[in-house]
Structures are given as structure tokens and as C-alpha cells.
Amino acid sequence: MLTAGESQDPTSPVGAGQVLSLIRDGEAVTRADLARRTGLARSTVAQRVEALLAHQLVYEAGGSVSTGGRPPTVLAFNRSAGVILVADLGATHSRLAVSDLAGAPLREQAFDTDVTRPPEEVLGWLHERFGALLEDIGRERDDVRGIGIGIPAPVAFSRGEPVAPPMMPGWDGFSIPGWFSHYYDAPVLVDNDVNIMALGEHWTHWRDTEHLLYVKVGTGIGCGIVSGRRIHRGAQGAAGDIGHVRLAGYDDVVCRCGNIGCLEEVAGGRALAARLSAAGLPAKTSRDVVALVRAGEPMAIQAVREAGRCLGEVLAECINFFNPGAIVLGGDLAEAHQQLLAGVREVSFGRSLPMATRDLRMGSSQLGDRAGVIGAAIMVIEHVLAPETVDRAIQAYMGGAPRRRQPSH
Amino acid sequence: MLTAGESQDPTSPVGAGQVLSLIRDGEAVTRADLARRTGLARSTVAQRVEALLAHQLVYEAGGSVSTGGRPPTVLAFNRSAGVILVADLGATHSRLAVSDLAGAPLREQAFDTDVTRPPEEVLGWLHERFGALLEDIGRERDDVRGIGIGIPAPVAFSRGEPVAPPMMPGWDGFSIPGWFSHYYDAPVLVDNDVNIMALGEHWTHWRDTEHLLYVKVGTGIGCGIVSGRRIHRGAQGAAGDIGHVRLAGYDDVVCRCGNIGCLEEVAGGRALAARLSAAGLPAKTSRDVVALVRAGEPMAIQAVREAGRCLGEVLAECINFFNPGAIVLGGDLAEAHQQLLAGVREVSFGRSLPMATRDLRMGSSQLGDRAGVIGAAIMVIEHVLAPETVDRAIQAYMGGAPRRRQPSH
Structure with a gap:
């Protein structure tokens, strides 16, 4: 006989990711609210919240929104649970940034670049600069939750590969996520530079x-x-x-x-x-x-x-x-x-x-020159905090799949 | 103390509508599967299924998918729970149809029309033809779950109103859903005719x-x-x-x-x-x-x-x-x-x-001439069977809000 909370389907429409969304949007911030809001059994809610706490995506903010009795613990989204690395690579100049999980830039830098160079050379340089940015703000590679890169070329978005790029002849079909996977255990999204600028401008001002x-x-x-x-x-x-x-x-x-x-x-x-x-x-x-x-x-x-x-x-x-x-x-x-x-x-x-x-x-x-890095950060955050992605990440973690990140307080 | 299944939030992400979606797509067709798939308490699943049964959107198909013990009841989507009325109004010729909830046309008719006539005249005619179509297939007005209409004009989709239509001067800002609300207790969606054709063609062949x-x-x-x-x-x-x-x-x-x-x-x-x-x-x-x-x-x-x-x-x-x-x-x-x-x-x-x-x-x-009515039916079905819409309809029904429809077997 199956009881609620036991052997949950991992693809359940109300996984930990959906619970995180409710907390992040401030729609339900106590375990009781979450049970009411989702219709989940309380034991299931407790399990979901436990997973989010272990993953450091939420923290117990203490305090209370109750008016009597033992005050329920308020849960809050941890925007510092990790960082996002982004780059807007242009033909002649590029902008790099590291942001928190709410999209606020923590550090930004601009460089003159030559994107017509071979991908290994450009990405090698980018990897170095990303390392310096992380060091600058006192963070580790393992803190990186996602990477977003804009390039001046058509991109096969699902694969993160430039497609017949007129300005970047050596990059045709080169897997940018594949290259970064040697260094980072985090999703890498690649898009056309104008797309991320549109996203940044839309999200910020329109x-x-x-x-x-x-x-x-x-x-x-x-x-x-x-x-x-x-x-x-x-x-x-x-x-x-x-x-x-x-x-x-x-x-x-x-x-x-x-x-x-x-x-x-x-x-x-x-x-x-x-x-x-x-x-x-x-x-x-x-x-x-x-x-x-x-x-x-x-x-x-x-x-x-x-x-x-x-x-x-x-x-x-x-x-x-x-x-x-x-x-x-x-x-x-x-x-x-x-x-x-x-x-x-x-x-x-x-x-x-x-x-x-x-x-x-x-x-x-x-936003001027900054539209690209702001848009790239939004693109990556929307992806890594999407309920499905959060569920998958937690699943892999709970299932004991090898991961570099260790939960700590 | 709140227990699962008690005072559910009506906007819960797993309402009856989501349960219906799982049944309709064949992803979970027994109460036990639904509990596993959604993470809902069994009592909550039972409640959701009860609402869908009362609303005649699902039926107990009997049979069994079990291999031992008491066989669980298999639930199935009831595509005959109601009908959809659609019209593709053209400048000089129009096509009308009535379809089931899976989009299969039950009856179709074509007419010469003059859409430049005033809206009351054209819609009065359309209302009559809809009545005849229903009679033809032995259905009542109360069986109509939704109405979809395409017109050769720009449309403010959320309001169902033509906007400055060059060919239909008397229709500017006329509320087509408002007109039909005197006769039908069902949502009325209005769209530009080319949009519903695109939808029909895409859904059927592309x-x-x-x-x-x-x-x-x-x-x-x-x-x-x-x-x-x-x-x-x-x-x-x-x-x-x-x-x-x-x-x-x-x-x-x-x-x-x-x-x-x-x-x-x-x-x-x-x-x-x-x-x-x-x-x-x-x-x-x-x-x-x-x-x-x-x-x-x-x-x-x-x-x-x-x-x-x-x-x-x-x-x-x-x-x-x-x-x-x-x-x-x-x-x-x-x-x-x-x-x-x-x-x-x-x-x-x-x-x-x-x-x-x-x-x-x-x-x-x-699809030729039929693209419009097929697309209009799809548009309406996607709307009336969307989880939010189903939840709202059941909410109104359960809450005892006045409704014409009576559940019967």
C-alpha cells in the first residue's frame, strides 16, 4: 500500500523546484502555507524543503508571520547560493560579469577582443578571465551555478554551437558547453548576442x-x-x-x-x-x-x-x-x-x-553596452531555477550521483 | 492544525485540471498512479477525481491495468462530455462546424455569407445555424463547452472584439462574446481568421x-x-x-x-x-x-x-x-x-x-477550406481543457454558483 510522501515520482508537477518558485516569488514562505498552496501532504512538503535546505537554495530566515502559538519558520530564497558567470563576446570588444542568483551584477569588466581567433584561444582567455572574476569576489569554481555566453553568430541554442558563423569561421559546430564541461560542473547556455541584449532590455525596462x-x-x-x-x-x-x-x-x-x-x-x-x-x-x-x-x-x-x-x-x-x-x-x-x-x-x-x-x-x-551581460544572466537564472532543472539537480544529488559541490553552512 | 486534503487552495498547481491532463494524456489513469505521479495525498486525489466525475469530464472505464489483488479502476477522458461550436467567417463564404472535445468534427457546413452586414444580423444568423447543427446531432445548448469564431479582421483577442476592421465597418469594438453570453454559458474565443487557419494547419500537418x-x-x-x-x-x-x-x-x-x-x-x-x-x-x-x-x-x-x-x-x-x-x-x-x-x-x-x-x-x-474550423476547435479545446479553466469551472460548480448544466448519466 502506497502512502503519501513515499516513493514520489521524481517528475511530479510539484517537486522541490515548484516549492522553490513559490518561496522565491514570496507566494508561500512557511511549510504550512506551502502545504495549503500545493495540496501536498505535509510530510511531502517537509521532504521538499529539506532538499532545498540541503542544496542551500533556501534558508530558514527565522522570524515569523504568525500571530499566536509557536511561530512557524519563515523560508527565504538564498540569492547567494551560487553565482552566474556571463560574457557578451563582440567582434572587437567584449563584456564579462559575475552575478548573484537574483541577477544583480557583483563585478563587471570590458575588454578589447578578437572573436575571429580560434575557439580554443578565445575560450581559454575567457576561462582565465572568469577565474580572475571569481577570485576577485572570493568565490570558487564550485559556486558557479551556470554560465551564459552571447556570440555574434547564429547559434543552435539547444546544443550551444555556432552555426555557419560568418565572422567566426573556425567556430562552426564547435561545442562551447562541451569545452567548458572540463572546468565547470554547471550548465552553459550560448545564444546570439542580439538575443541576450533583447532579453536584458526587455527584462529591465520593457x-x-x-x-x-x-x-x-x-x-x-x-x-x-x-x-x-x-x-x-x-x-x-x-x-x-x-x-x-x-x-x-x-x-x-x-x-x-x-x-x-x-x-x-x-x-x-x-x-x-x-x-x-x-x-x-x-x-x-x-x-x-x-x-x-x-x-x-x-x-x-x-x-x-x-x-x-x-x-x-x-x-x-x-x-x-x-x-x-x-x-x-x-x-x-x-x-x-x-x-x-x-x-x-x-x-x-x-x-x-x-x-x-x-x-x-x-x-x-x-542599458547600452550592459544589455548583453544582463540578459545573459537572466537567461541562465531562468534556466537553473526552473522547477524541472532544480528537481533534476536535487534528484542527482539525493541519488548520490557524483557531484563536486558539498553542502556546508 | 491543517491536514492534507483539507481547505485546499483553489489555485493549487495540482488541481483537478492537472489531474485531468494526466488522464487525458494517458500518463496516469488510476487513482494510485495519480497519487504517485502528483505527490498529492490519496484523499486529495480522490477528491479531484470525484470532481471530474461529477463534471463528466472523465468516466470509470472499468477494466484494469493491475496484475493481482483487487483491480484498480481505470479512468478515461470523456471526449463526448460536451461539444464545441466553431465558425470561420469569411468575406463572402463561411464554414461552420460542431466537434467533440478531442477536436473531431461531428458535422460541418459551408455557406455564402456577407460579413459586411451589421454584427447583430450576422451573429443572429450564425446563432440560428449553430442551433440547427446541434439539433442535427441531437445535442442541447447546455452541451456546448466553448465557441470559437474566426473573422477577417484584426481582433483584440482577450476581449473578443474586432479592432478597426476595414471590411467590417460596423463591428469595431463589438463584443462577440458579450452577444453570445445571452444564449450560451460557455467561453467564446474570437480570433483573426488567418490565425486559426495557421493553428489548424500546424496542429494537423506540421x-x-x-x-x-x-x-x-x-x-x-x-x-x-x-x-x-x-x-x-x-x-x-x-x-x-x-x-x-x-x-x-x-x-x-x-x-x-x-x-x-x-x-x-x-x-x-x-x-x-x-x-x-x-x-x-x-x-x-x-x-x-x-x-x-x-x-x-x-x-x-x-x-x-x-x-x-x-x-x-x-x-x-x-x-x-x-x-x-x-x-x-x-x-x-x-x-x-x-x-x-x-x-x-x-x-x-x-x-x-x-x-x-x-x-x-x-x-x-x-486542409484547404477546412483549416479555419479545425484550428478554431483546437484553440477552444486547448482553452477549455487547460488546467486553470477546468479548476475554475469546477470551483464555480462546487461552490454552488448558478449554472445551467446539470450532471446526469
Whole structure:
């Protein structure tokens, strides 16, 4: 005869992970509340809480919310139960951070990098920097609960592998989680850089909208898509690749992808810099273009404004197709946002249907360079604290599967 | 002192609805299995099952899956516990159906309709036809568990109201669920017609892909978007409105929306018919255009082929932006699918990035006219059998709230 609490199915819909969610959201913070809220037998609740305590994911905060009798113990989520390591690897500059389990950054650093180098070299360097960050805050490798990495390439998200990355030729099909598994006993999530920026921006500043586009206008042009509060990655992880949409009237512009009139080749930072440079202005990168705009150089202003119009033409179709609640412009060139946004608005509002633009908000990134690391941390936390993941981790631990981490107080 | 099974929180994550899900999917079909699978106390499981039995959503199938001792009773989902009424209202023709709770159609009918008439008139007619359908299969109004309606207009989905519908001027902001609430005690879901077609097609033939575009090419042109297996409706319910994307090279074509060069005005069925008619061919509607293509009329073939190319240009951007796993062409004009698809493929594959088209499948609708009613039934069933909805319904019933339905055997 089976009694409650005995030989529980490990995939039960109310495992320890779900109990953690209730505690984390403050919806039920005593064992009695948890039993009421879940319908679980008290013995089962006690078992679930014990597992979370052993795993250090919750702690007994003492205190009481009771009004009489023996006060029940209040349980609280332990945001310091571990740390998350994240990196936003860009073509020429990268940002690294270590954050707690609530997503608050504990340390951040920026570097000049060259992501075209072979993966072992770049990841070896990244591993070293991660080690230094941990040392900096007095934490160990075993404290790392998850790693999140953004790269400027399409990514097969479920495998953490770049797919035919134009800028990173040696990385095609390279398993980034596989590489890190030699050093860390923690999940490694890899995503396209623009996707994690979209996530960071959405989570921090745009939570009141369900559907958001984050358009990065830097050396190239790409778009991160949030549909129903989740990243839409597409069938091959290639969603948001608007840089190679063909613009009408630019048939003389040949793109390095082999097509003609690609948006990126007309309105991207590299293309603008090349055009201004050919006209005798000191512009090598998109940052130089922004500097010229800030200095009031008319030719640069005119070029960025026109780039905005071209972007607006492509976004007009995205607006009709996707009907987003907000569009956020980020990337180096977005720092010249007044000129860029003016061009985008001018064209996209004129070409889109009135209903799709009625309540559409458009602005420039508020997180700037930090959007990527913030988004990567959120992505990893949502994964490692998801009820299923917590259940699996506890299962492995309880089952005596080898683990490096030792519970301690 | 609280004991399990006593004063359960109605919003418990394992309510009767979750128990129903396990039974419906065949994951746990005896009370003992349900206790093991959910971690609920046996008394709680008994209570949940009792509620489902009283609500006639499950029945005791007798039999046994045991190998010894007293055989436990096997529980089964009762797909005949009620029926779903659905309608796919088109501009000129509509399809109605009544289905069981597993989505199997019990009766279907097609009608010529005029959806530009006032809502009370159209819905009054629809109500009558629904009544006749029920009578036909020997069911009562009280057996109706949900109603699903697709209309050729943008819809505020949460309210079931058309939003500024170009073809249905009198329907703006009209509450379709409000109108039906005088006759039925069941949820009424309203969606854009192309969305329910996309859902029907995806659910029936394309479940192996997560992201799908269903493009309806009829009188006008619209697109239903499935992202992560869910309909993407957009911020104003206007997503997929690609009919008014501007095509390059058609600046002389003025659309009734006020813009120039709109895809729909160049490549939609009405536009093609008008052009062929002006050239002396007998074409009033998109169906006439298809008839001419089938008869081998060169001018019609050439026109449809060119329409496919124009559509392909717009879809090329959708492919780069959204990276779908499949694109399905539906609508009247899609019946001339060989010519249309050839044009679409010719342009869209050439203009899209190789990775986004590498595994992209493209085909014409397999459900044809039936996609809408099948999708509408799925939409309603997923809603009325969702654990939260079942819990709320049972709660109201148990709490003695007034209900028309009486449980009976």
C-alpha cells in the first residue's frame, strides 16, 4: 500500500523546484502555507524543503508571520547560493560579469577582443578571465551555478554551437558547453548576442510589453525578437537577421554575402565609415561615425539620418508582420540616436499600417553596452531555477550521483 | 492544525485540471498512479477525481491495468462530455462546424455569407445555424463547452472584439462574446481568421516544426504566425498583416489603404481579377483567376506567376526576420499553387540568407477550406481543457454558483 510522501515520482508537477518558485516569488514562505498552496501532504512538503535546505537554495530566515502559538519558520530564497558567470563576446570588444542568483551584477569588466581567433584561444582567455572574476569576489569554481555566453553568430541554442558563423569561421559546430564541461560542473547556455541584449532590455525596462524588437546597429545590423516574453530564435537560430534584407534603389551596392543592396552594406557602421572615409573624413569604425555626428559634421549627420531611413524601410515591414509593442535601438551607432531614430521614425511610421503603429513605442537602449551581460544572466537564472532543472539537480544529488559541490553552512 | 486534503487552495498547481491532463494524456489513469505521479495525498486525489466525475469530464472505464489483488479502476477522458461550436467567417463564404472535445468534427457546413452586414444580423444568423447543427446531432445548448469564431479582421483577442476592421465597418469594438453570453454559458474565443487557419494547419500537418507561417492569398493577403507552437498575435492583434507591405517598382498602384505599391493591391486575388478583366478575360474573383489558370489561359498563368514573385519578395524578408521552419500557402488563389509557389520560391530563396532557407519547407495548404474550423476547435479545446479553466469551472460548480448544466448519466 502506497502512502503519501513515499516513493514520489521524481517528475511530479510539484517537486522541490515548484516549492522553490513559490518561496522565491514570496507566494508561500512557511511549510504550512506551502502545504495549503500545493495540496501536498505535509510530510511531502517537509521532504521538499529539506532538499532545498540541503542544496542551500533556501534558508530558514527565522522570524515569523504568525500571530499566536509557536511561530512557524519563515523560508527565504538564498540569492547567494551560487553565482552566474556571463560574457557578451563582440567582434572587437567584449563584456564579462559575475552575478548573484537574483541577477544583480557583483563585478563587471570590458575588454578589447578578437572573436575571429580560434575557439580554443578565445575560450581559454575567457576561462582565465572568469577565474580572475571569481577570485576577485572570493568565490570558487564550485559556486558557479551556470554560465551564459552571447556570440555574434547564429547559434543552435539547444546544443550551444555556432552555426555557419560568418565572422567566426573556425567556430562552426564547435561545442562551447562541451569545452567548458572540463572546468565547470554547471550548465552553459550560448545564444546570439542580439538575443541576450533583447532579453536584458526587455527584462529591465520593457516588462509591460509582450512583444519587443531590439535592433542592434553597430558594425553590422541585427535584431533580437521577444514574442510573448520569450526569445524567438527561429528554426535554425537565425531569426532577426535583417542585415541582409534587400533595399530597393541600391542595386549598385554589392554585399560581402554575395547579394546586392543589403541593409547592412548600406546602413551599417562599417559601410557608413567606409563612405565617410572615402569622402576624406576620419572614420574607420561605427564609433568614429558617432564621434563625427557629435562634432556636428554635416556629412556624417546626413549619412546617419539616411541610414535611419533605410532601417526604417526594413522595420516598416517588420512592424506590419510582427506588430511589436516596442522597438529599441542599440549598438554603437545608436549612440547617435537622435539622427538615427528620426530617420527610422520618418520612414517606418509612414509605411506601416496605422493600427500597428498606434501604440508602438520606439526608443534607444537604456542599458547600452550592459544589455548583453544582463540578459545573459537572466537567461541562465531562468534556466537553473526552473522547477524541472532544480528537481533534476536535487534528484542527482539525493541519488548520490557524483557531484563536486558539498553542502556546508 | 491543517491536514492534507483539507481547505485546499483553489489555485493549487495540482488541481483537478492537472489531474485531468494526466488522464487525458494517458500518463496516469488510476487513482494510485495519480497519487504517485502528483505527490498529492490519496484523499486529495480522490477528491479531484470525484470532481471530474461529477463534471463528466472523465468516466470509470472499468477494466484494469493491475496484475493481482483487487483491480484498480481505470479512468478515461470523456471526449463526448460536451461539444464545441466553431465558425470561420469569411468575406463572402463561411464554414461552420460542431466537434467533440478531442477536436473531431461531428458535422460541418459551408455557406455564402456577407460579413459586411451589421454584427447583430450576422451573429443572429450564425446563432440560428449553430442551433440547427446541434439539433442535427441531437445535442442541447447546455452541451456546448466553448465557441470559437474566426473573422477577417484584426481582433483584440482577450476581449473578443474586432479592432478597426476595414471590411467590417460596423463591428469595431463589438463584443462577440458579450452577444453570445445571452444564449450560451460557455467561453467564446474570437480570433483573426488567418490565425486559426495557421493553428489548424500546424496542429494537423506540421507538428514537427515550432515556427510556421501560414500565408492566405485570397481576395486579400494575410499571414498567420506560429512562434514556439503558439499563435503570435502581436501588440494590437495585427501581426501578420503583410498585405500592405510596399513593393518596389509599383509606385503607380494606389491601394485603398491610401498607400502605394501595397502587396495586396499588386498580387491579391481582387487585383489580379481586375487586371485580367480589364484585358477582356472573364474574371471577377480570385476563384475566376484560378479557373482561368486551370484552363491554361497564358495571361492568367503569367499574372499568378508574377503575383508569386511579388509575394516571394515580401516573404524573403519575413524569412530573414522570422526564420520559420515551414511556410504554407492557403486561400483561394493557392489553388493555382504550382504557378504561385514557383514564383514565391524563385524570388524568396534567391533573396533570403542560405541558412534561413536551408531546411525551410514550403507547400500549399492540405486542409484547404477546412483549416479555419479545425484550428478554431483546437484553440477552444486547448482553452477549455487547460488546467486553470477546468479548476475554475469546477470551483464555480462546487461552490454552488448558478449554472445551467446539470450532471446526469
